[in-house]
Amino acid sequence: MATTYKIKIAARLRPPIPGELVDDGVQVERRDDGTSCVSVPNPRDLTQIFKFPITSCYDPAATQREIFENEVRPIIDIVYNGVTVTVFAYGVTSSGKTHTMQGSKAEPGIIPRAVEALFHKQSGLRRYRSELSVSYMEIYKDEVYDLLVNRENAPKLPVRENDRGQVFVANLTAIPMDSVADFEKIYSQASKNRSVASTNLNRASSRSHAILTVTVTLTDPAENKTLSGKLNLVDLAGSENNKMTGNDPSRMAESAAINKSLSTLGQVVHALNKGHSRIPYRNSKLTRLLQDALGGSSVGLLICNLAPGTKFRQDTLNTLNFAVHTKNIENKPVVNEKDNRPVPKPHFAALPAPPPKLAAAMLPISSSSSHGGRPSLVSAPASRPSSSSSNVSSRVPRPSVGGFGTASRLSQLMHPPAPSAPKTVTLTDKEIDERIARAVEAEVARRLAEHANERAREEATRREEEVAVRLAEELAKREAKRKGKAPEQHQESLPLNTLTPLMHRHEDANGDELKKRLEELEQKFEHSSREVQMVDVLSPVSRKRTGRAYVSLARSHSEKGNLQLALELYRKAETYVPDNIKLKERIIEVERAIESGRPFEPSPKRSKKGKVHKTKTSSHSSQTSITSNGSARPSLKGESTHTSLHDAYATVDDPSTSSRQEAAVSSGSSSIPLAPPSPPQPAGSNSPALPPSPARATRPIPAAAISIQYSRYQKTTAGSTATSASEVEGKENVRLDTLPDAEAEGLLHVGSPPKRQIDEMQGDVLETPPRHKKVAKVAPDDDEEGAESGAWEQWQLFEPGKRR
Ligand SMILES: Nc1ncnc2c1ncn2[C@@H]1O[C@H](COP(=O)(O)OP(=O)(O)OP(=O)(O)O)[C@@H](O)[C@H]1O
Numbered sequence: 050m051a052t053t054y055k056i057k058i059a060a061r062l063r064p065p066i067p068g069e070l071v072d073d074g075v076q077v078e079r080r081d082d083g084t085s086c087v088s089v090p091n092p093r094d095l096t097q098i099f100k101f102p103i104t105s106c107y108d109p110a111a112t113q114r115e116i117f118e119n120e121v122r123p124i125i126d127i128v129y130n131g132v133t134v135t136v137f138a139y140g141v142t143s144s145g146k147t148h149t150m151q152g153s154k155a156e157p158g159i160i161p162r163a164v165e166a167l168f169h170k171q172s173g174l175r176r177y178r179s180e181l182s183v184s185y186m187e188i189y190k191d192e193v194y195d196l197l198v199n200r201e202n203a204p205k206l207p208v209r210e211n212d213r214g215q216v217f218v219a220n221l222t223a224i225p226m227d228s229v230a231d232f233e234k235i236y237s238q239a240s241k242n243r244s245v246a247s248t249n250l251n252r253a254s255s256r257s258h259a260i261l262t263v264t265v266t267l268t269d270p271a272e273n274k275t276l277s278g279k280l281n282l283v284d285l286a287g288s289e290n291n292k293m294t295g296n297d298p299s300r301m302a303e304s305a306a307i308n309k310s311l312s313t314l315g316q317v318v319h320a321l322n323k324g325h326s327r328i329p330y331r332n333s334k335l336t337r338l339l340q341d342a343l344g345g346s347s348v349g350l351l352i353c354n355l356a357p358g359t360k361f362r363q364d365t366l367n368t369l370n371f372a373v374h375t376k377n378i379e380n381k382p383v384v385n386e387k388d389n390r391p392v393p394k395p396h397f398a399a400l401p402a403p404p405p406k407l408a409a410a411m412l413p414i415s416s417s418s419s420h421g422g423r424p425s426l427v428s429a430p431a432s433r434p435s436s437s438s439s440n441v442s443s444r445v446p447r448p449s450v451g452g453f454g455t456a457s458r459l460s461q462l463m464h465p466p467a468p469s470a471p472k473t474v475t476l477t478d479k480e481i482d483e484r485i486a487r488a489v490e491a492e493v494a495r496r497l498a499e500h501a502n503e504r505a506r507e508e509a510t511r512r513e514e515e516v517a518v519r520l521a522e523e524l525a526k527r528e529a530k531r532k533g534k535a536p537e538q539h540q541e542s543l544p545l546n547t548l549t550p551l552m553h554r555h556e557d558a559n560g561d562e563l564k565k566r567l568e569e570l571e572q573k574f575e576h577s578s579r580e581v582q583m584v585d586v587l588s589p590v591s592r593k594r595t596g597r598a599y600v601s602l603a604r605s606h607s608e609k610g611n612l613q614l615a616l617e618l619y620r621k622a623e624t625y626v627p628d629n630i631k632l633k634e635r636i637i638e639v640e641r642a643i644e645s646g647r648p649f650e651p652s653p654k655r656s657k658k659g660k661v662h663k664t665k666t667s668s669h670s671s672q673t674s675i676t677s678n679g680s681a682r683p684s685l686k687g688e689s690t691h692t693s694l695h696d697a698y699a700t701v702d703d704p705s706t707s708s709r710q711e712a713a714v715s716s717g718s719s720s721i722p723l724a725p726p727s728p729p730q731p732a733g734s735n736s737p738a739l740p741p742s743p744a745r746a747t748r749p750i751p752a753a754a755i756s757i758q759y760s761r762y763q764k765t766t767a768g769s770t771a772t773s774a775s776e777v778e779g780k781e782n783v784r785l786d787t788l789p790d791a792e793a794e795g796l797l798h799v800g801s802p803p804k805r806q807i808d809e810m811q812g813d814v815l816e817t818p819p820r821h822k823k824v825a826k827v828a829p830d831d832d833e834e835g836a837e838s839g840a841w842e843q844w845q846l847f848e849p850g851k852r853r
Pocket residue numbers: 062063064066109140141142143144145146147148149251253254255256285286287288354
């Protein structure tokens with residue numbers, strides 16, 4: 050936290066000047082406790098006395114020396130610590146401001162005494178090389194003029210602000226001084242350039258605000274650092290009452306400008322006292338240039354000059370009110386230090402080096418680089434941008450001013466101050482904020498970089514996973530393709546997403562490594578317990594189809610008499626449908642046949658209690674089909690009417706003959722082919738019964754087989770296995786996409802019933818999206834046929850837009 054420094058207030062009551070009415074309207078009171086105050090009668094009630102307690106009050110007897118020694122000299126040392134000090138005199142016209150600041154030869158004021166003190170201080174310096182320079186300007190009618198140049202040649206100087214917020218007067222002359230004598234010559238001539246006019250109240254009334262700046266530049270050769278302190282000595286123009294001053298029109302304009310600037314000064318003080326966020330510094334050149342002294346980074350001293358007498362009573366009250374408000378203003382003085390050593394540009398995130406020793410040893414108050422705090426009152430040569438620390442080198446020579454012995458040393462500053470690379474001694478709030486901001490920036494940059502790397506890693510991982518997914522999908526497609534073409538050559542690939550967890554464990558692998566790894570795993574997968582693993586990854590439907598394919602293959606080999614191979618194929622089929630009891634019986638039968646060396650004759654199927662339904666048989670030669678709802682219907686002409694028991698089983702066992710699609714009833718010698726049991730029709734449905742497939746109704750099937758078929762059909766339609774009757778019935782005509790996934794798993798989309806029927810007869814199960822809706826897929830039952838057919842499919846004609 051930077052140390053704050055309140056503006057010091059002093060009040061000086063001048064003695065009556067010749068011809069002035071003497072009264073006791075304004076009094077300075079000194080108390081025994083050392084405090085003092087200024088008492089002023091209330092102009093509206095003279096019995097009422099206003100008392101303004103001010104620490105430093107000087108009565109008319111106070112001397113110039115006394116005021117300087119008490120108020121100014123103590124802060125001269127601060128200037129040598131690289132701090133800006135501003136002393137300004139404020140008061141009504143003819144109150145003695147100029148007398149206090151400038152004085153006379155007999156009674157030199159603060160300015161000459163201060164400069165003399167500065168030189169005196171300089172002479173005592175041993176360690177540092179020091180330089181003093183002076184600049185002098187006036188603000189006349191709100192324009193800035195250089196008082197160190199010929200008045201006729203003096204242009205209006207612009208007030209500017211550099212990138213560090215420092216206000217300066219461009220092109221203001223700064224003249225180096227080697228001695229008090231140099232200053233006296235410069236100052237005496239410059240004072241002649243100041244606008245002065247005679248008024249009723251003051252023979253030599255200042256018509257402008259004058260600001261004299263002495264810049265002290267200290268260079269430490271050992272450290273190669275520069276301190277730049279300034280002493281701003283401001284003689285303000287006095288507020289004027291035009292009635293009292295008797296100003297003519299030209300003076301009136303001056304007076305208006307003076308009063309306006311002083312009014313702005315009062316507004317600035319008021320805003321500072323109220324803590325306003327916006328201080329109207331820019332409303333006048335005066336306040337803009339005093340910005341550093343009012344709430345800025347300089348040490349301030351305000352000397353309130355008071356004129357005695359009743360006629361100045363109101364002005365005195367105004368001045369004292371201004372003083373009371375100003376004394377509450379807090380400045381935050383900073384040390385203006387410049388490190389001249391060439392240093393590598395630090396990383397923006399790096400914090401500045403520790404405070405240098407130079408000013409820290411000299412100044413107890415807080416300090417700052419030239420970056421911090423308010424800018425100096427006027428442009429300071431020492432703070433000018435330069436590769437050199439010398440003020441002289443930064444100046445541009447100006448034409449000599451007539452009458453000055455130091456004319457050859459006149460120069461003009463042509464360039465505004467620019468950033469240097471100062472080092473701080475201690476930290477101001479602003480510097481702390483800046484450092485925090487830099488640290489935050491660095492941290493944000495670090496985190497952004499970290500996040501970017503993380504995103505890159507995530508993106509790489511995501512791409513690898515996509516590759517893995519695509520590979521897995523491709524493998525799954527190939528697997529499905531192989532299955533569809535040649536079940537006996539079934540080569541299982543890794544199913545989709547099987548390797549995804551592996552990919553997470555190999556996030557660092559690149560695409561090629563990933564692919565290679567996948568292929569290795571695929572090979573490994575294919576060559577070790579392939580079927581067992583496939584069972585784990587295939588869906589129930591796929592398992593049944595695969596099992597059915599093996600059964601079909603086994604069947605063909607058993608018919609050829611190759612029982613050993615048939616047995617192996619049946620066992621493979623069992624892998625996929627391990628719960629199929631019929632298949633287990635078939636395996637036992639084949640094993641026994643192999644062991645006995647007898648030809649294989651499959652045992653007839655058993656009817657299951659409660660599942661065998663009496664099939665309707667025709668006692669005559671007419672052919673009857675069992676419809677999906679169990680009713681008989683006439684069979685189609687041309688269907689086969691004879692088959693053996695073995696053939697009947699063959700029809701049942703062999704998926705190629707699609708036992709789902711037909712069953713034949715044979716009774717005695719007569720064999721009545723049956724149409725395949727049609728899927729059950731929903732109650733009230735007008736859907737036609739499925740026509741039998743002529744191609745499939747070529748094999749006669751014994752009655753026992755019919756019973757089995759029909760019982761399976763009944764079981765399917767009754768939902769006696771995995772899907773309950775109520776579930777199946779309750780889901781009729783329910784849109785698939787409205788069902789939960791688990792339930793949807795048991796439903797298949799099918800084509801329109803007739804085409805579906807025909808396609809199934811041809812052994813081609815449709816997987817295409819339906820125009821009509823769903824079929825309840827029933828889980829495999831204990832029948833061997835469940836492995837073949839994947840169970841009966843129950844279809845329902847779904848009319849779009851018609852929902853239950
Ligand atoms: N302390 C003092 N002792 C003796 N004479 C003084 C003192 N103060 C002021 N005076 C005299 O009073 C007159 C007016 O003083 P001065 O010019 O300094 O007033 P000012 O405030 O600067 O007026 P303005 O604002 O018009 O310039 C001068 O003649 C000055 O010599």
